[in-house]
Amino acid sequence: MSFERATMVVRFRYSKLGKIRFTSQRDVARMWERALRRCRMPVDWSCGFSPRPLLSFGLALPTGAESLGEYLDVQLAPVGSCAPVAVAEHRGSLSGRVASCELLSRLLPEGIDVQAQGILPMGSLSLQQEVSSCSWELDIGGVSEEQMASRIDSVLAAQEILVRRERKGREVEDDLRPSIKELAVRTVDRDRPVATSSATRVVATLATRPRGVRPGELLQGLGTDLVLVRARRTHQWIEHGDGRWEPLSACGDLPGLVAQHAQERAS
């Protein structure tokens, strides 16, 4: 869906790190709903018999996985439709109607940190429509780094990688190969050390269309003897032509603007 033109949509970027990773996407949605209510942000509601707040999270993060960049679009109620809100007083707030990242981080549980916010231009597409791939850091146990590297080579060389999964109660076979856009061993990572010393860090970029490939499925493609020790989503990507952008960078840049700047620089 595209958001209705008359309303304002704010995009938030947040991380999900540490023990909080064991909560589900639905749990995180409820944490956000409560936090937004506590800071009195004027969230818009759907109409109808059973109204719901208009929050849109894009691609769900599997339970147990961490993330450096998750996104949430919040549709704000039209100006004047709500009582004045408390958030106007907070420093760093957008247009007096949006709570600051610091305040929201404080109202959200430990491990969820709001890094940036931005107002979407009119007519922007939703996260579901725009994001076409995700990058992951996967700490995998079960084989040595060398063995992992050779398995990756053969996966990348293969025409097709068939994995089985359950769909509507029936087992179906899917070809993963077209969805694997990048796959490599990363030997050293000083910023984020590998979860356990015996695991190998693999970085992967997986397409979200025609459907989002989950890290567990990739693991199946690499061999059934592997153990996924830790999964961390590092990026979600919006791709246009040869370029790719995050839905909202950690410093608050929106892709439309980034694309525009890039064009300006190019011209």
Next chain:
Amino acid sequence: MGARVPVHQSGKVAWLLVYPDTYEIGLPNQGLQILYEILNERDDALAERAYAPWIDMEGAMRASGVPLFSLENHLPARSFDVIAFNLSAELVYTNVLNLLDLAGMPVRSADRGVDDPLVIAGGHCAYNPEPLADFVDAFVIGDGEEVVGELTRTVAEWRYGDRGMLGREELARCLAQVPGVYVPSLYECRYDGDRLVGIEPEHGAPAEVVKRSVADLGDWPYPKHQLVPLTEVVHDRLNVEVFRGCTRGCRFCQAGMITRPVRERPAAQVAEMVRTGLEETGYEEVALTSLSTADFSGIEGTVRQIIDDPQNGGRVSVSLPSLRVDAFTVATAAQIQKVRRTGLTFAPEGGTWRMRRVINKLITEEDLYSAVEAAFGQGWRRVKLYFLVGLPTEQDEDVVAIAELGRRCVEIGRRHHRSVTVVASVGGFVPKPHTPFQWFGQCSREELARKISLLREAGRDVRGLTIRWHDPDATTAEGIASRGDRRIGRVIERVWRAGGTFQEWSERFDLALWLDALREEGVSIDDLVYRERSLDEQLPWEHISAGLHRDFLWDDWQQSLRGSEVLDCRWTPCYDCGACTSLGVEHVVASPVPPAGGSQGTGQDLGLTEAVRVPVRLGSKSEPPTLVAR
């Protein structure tokens, strides 16, 4: 959110409050949350929590030698001074034993040493403590708000007092002197053959343990900081208790009988607790909880105030668990359920007017149909109806009538929507201690199953009507645990040793474990569960008092068999059940005006009756009891 991480130190009595079911079920329990806060506010106590780990987690814990531990500080349960269980349902009894064992403690009280924590239990099931008498050191009967303080002082004396650590026997004797505390080891059960004939106190323990009852709920505005879980749990919303007790007099309802008299929270305090609670938690839904919230005097004003309060953020949904069955209530529900509406639930409990008179749930068919009409008219498409089967004097026609009621409700719905769902949810009746039905011989498992299949047959061709039923096997097991005497403890222990934990869960429940255990202990299910008791029989819980006179219960039982009803005594003269007089407390209401229609379902029409003088105490403590003439 709302959790405390208390600091342990010598001199502070450390309580571990345990809910013997999963976190998802136990977290919202208000009793546990109230005591958690009250204890943590004290200078001489601290409290942490624990819930029953699911079997996979328990397996992993046992495999790696990790004992039951507290949620907050991850300390072993055995390092606490007191382990206190909340008993909300009988089928959790095997979990209590399992958790004690997982804590690394002897499950039997008699085997515990001076270093083991004191094991306490409270909650509604404590009103028949005998089935757990061998495992629990002391039971608390009734409201816990005040007694936890007295228990803390007694335990502090035991653990940290000048005289040094006392033995467990001395501790038991001290505990028995605290009003409302029952110490089973100080009572001798006498039998004549297989029949219990007496329960006699020793060492100065009281012959009768009378329940504790807080006189004024306004003194206890708890929980002040409701726990907000990060994962999904049942009743995931703000809960504010608006009153305790119920005087409708439904004869099957143990909660209504044992929590008398009615004590309403002052309306202004309700509004304040809702406002601060919503602000602090961020919930969009608040449930005003009680046994029958629509009977709260001044309910309309209270609800209106919550919805209109701009401080509450504009969009707050109020839910009233246990709706009254009438159109007025439905209209209110339509106004107040602003978000995530699902379905409406009504509880006629009996299929025919005759049946409903027997159980004193006096809802007419017109009441029900007008409520259902209003529900569908207001846009709901799903209505759920609660019924009991296996009730005293029940005939097949009473059971089959449930399908007919359901069919009529579907018909009403079709006038408003093309597709509607009516769910008739049918539970098997288990007679409970301290109710007029405590003498009734429970309907056998086979007979319950026959009645349910009769009902399913009758409802089979009704499109739009779904009949759901509670497993008659589970009803039977609940019957075993509900009215047993001390000898049933060995049955419970056998079920636990045979692996029977989480018996509340249908995927884990196994009646065969219970029947095997009964056989091995030589207890007849006919005698224990299905047999009607006589007036002169000693019931296993008669040394525990909920304040109700035995004569009152027996007379009400006899009246029920004759099909005659009693009225809600909140708004009509007293018929002396004993609760007010023996406890020295009285009904406390927030407003002298009964809600529109009075206490519906009790056959009253207060608007039309001649002036009755009702002695009620208004919610403010400073005012003397007031006589209200209507």
